Amino acid sequence: MKQFITLLLLWSAGISSVYSQDKDNLKPFPPAWKDVERYVIQLSAKDKEDNFQVEIMAGKTMKVDCNQHGLIGRWVTKDVKGWGYTYYQYVSAGNIRSTLMACPDKKLTDKFIFDTRQVRYNSKLPIVVYVPKGFAVKYKIWERGEEEKDAVIK
Numbered sequence: 001m002k003q004f005i006t007l008l009l010l011w012s013a014g015i016s017s018v019y020s021q022d023k024d025n026l027k028p029f030p031p032a033w034k035d036v037e038r039y040v041i042q043l044s045a046k047d048k049e050d051n052f053q054v055e056i057m058a059g060k061t062m063k064v065d066c067n068q069h070g071l072i073g074r075w076v077t078k079d080v081k082g083w084g085y086t087y088y089q090y091v092s093a094g095n096i097r098s099t100l101m102a103c104p105d106k107k108l109t110d111k112f113i114f115d116t117r118q119v120r121y122n123s124k125l126p127i128v129v130y131v132p133k134g135f136a137v138k139y140k141i142w143e144r145g146e147e148e149k150d151a152v153i154k
Contacts, residue, residue: 028083029128036089039137041127052121053142058090058131059114066103069096071115087128088117094132112138 032038046052059071073092080087096113119127121141129137 026126026128028080028085029087029126030080032130035133036130037133037135039129039131041129041137041139043121043123043127043141045123046121049121049123051144051146053144054119054121054127055140055142056088056117056119056127056129057112057114057138057140058092058117058129058135059112059138060094060135061110061112062096063108064096064098064111064113065106065108067099067101069098069111069113071095071113072097073115075115075117085125087130088119089130090115090117090132090135092132092135094134112136114138118142 026038026040029038041054041056043054058073058075062069071092072095073090076089076091078087078089079085092115127139131137
């Protein structure tokens with residue numbers, strides 16, 4: 001019995017060390033399928049990771065005028081069966097919405113047009129995002145302030 005417990009502890013320690021040391025281990029996640037690309041975000045370890053959020057941006061660089069533009073699509077959250085890990089898929093045909101202001105100049109500029117999703121910061125697992133081919137994934141790290149502020153009753 002003692003050998004079994006020791007073996008079980010070594011086995012579980014081995015599994016956790018594999019996932020904490022080998023950050024590129026994507027075996028549980030499905031490979032990209034037809035017309036879809038897989039992006040991986042690996043975060044560095046931080047103290048108090050609960051104070052951080054990750055903003056994922058799925059989008060395309062497009063030539064646009066002076067109007068405000070946004071990508072039309074939707075985020076889908078999926079679980080890896082049998083693992084409990086989460087991955088994200090952005091579904092879009094690449095269409096954009098736009099304000100209809102009259103632009104003084106007819107100049108077009110390259111701009112990254114995107115849709116966002118906020119997820120919790122977790123350096124132990126990669127953030128895996130699937131987007132249509134031709135799209136790109138960028139991200140920002142947001143930090144919550146430590147100081148709490150009181151709201152005013154009116």
